[in-house]
Amino acid sequence: MPVGEFFEKGHYFHLPDSRLFAFAGLWERWREGDGVVESCTLLTTEPNAEVRSVGHHRMPALLASEDAYARWLNPEIIERGGLDELMRPMADGVLSLCKAEG
Numbered sequence: 806m807p808v809g810e811f812f813e814k815g816h817y818f819h820l821p822d823s824r825l826f827a828f829a830g831l832w833e834r835w836r837e838g839d840g841v842v843e844s845c846t847l848l849t850t851e852p853n854a855e856v857r858s859v860g861h862h863r864m865p866a867l868l869a870s871e872d873a874y875a876r877w878l879n880p881e882i883i884e885r886g887g888l889d890e891l892m893r894p895m896a897d898g899v900l901s902l903c904k905a906e907g
Contacts, residue, residue, distance in 0.1 A: 814859045827870035854897035
């Protein structure tokens with residue numbers, strides 16, 4: 806699901822041009838006994854300068870282009886090596902941040 810911002814330690818982070826992006830995540834479904842278990846997780850990476858500036862030690866891995874979405878969702882990529890580039894923090898200076906009101 807595309808998002809426009811994320812929240813960490815009282816600050817909102819977004820792309821300056823208000824472009825939508827997605828979080829890199831994993832989803833799995835398996836059977837346990839008679840039931841089906843579905844689980845998901847958002848992947849994190851080292852923080853870039855903006856996220857680090859508010860005192861956070863990690864940030865979500867962000868997918869910010871059609872190419873990144875397509876690569877992340879490509880069922881033919883089964884080894885992590887093909888996705889390592891997508892697991893890096895957003896470049897320093899790319900994200901805008903603003904303090905949350907209140």
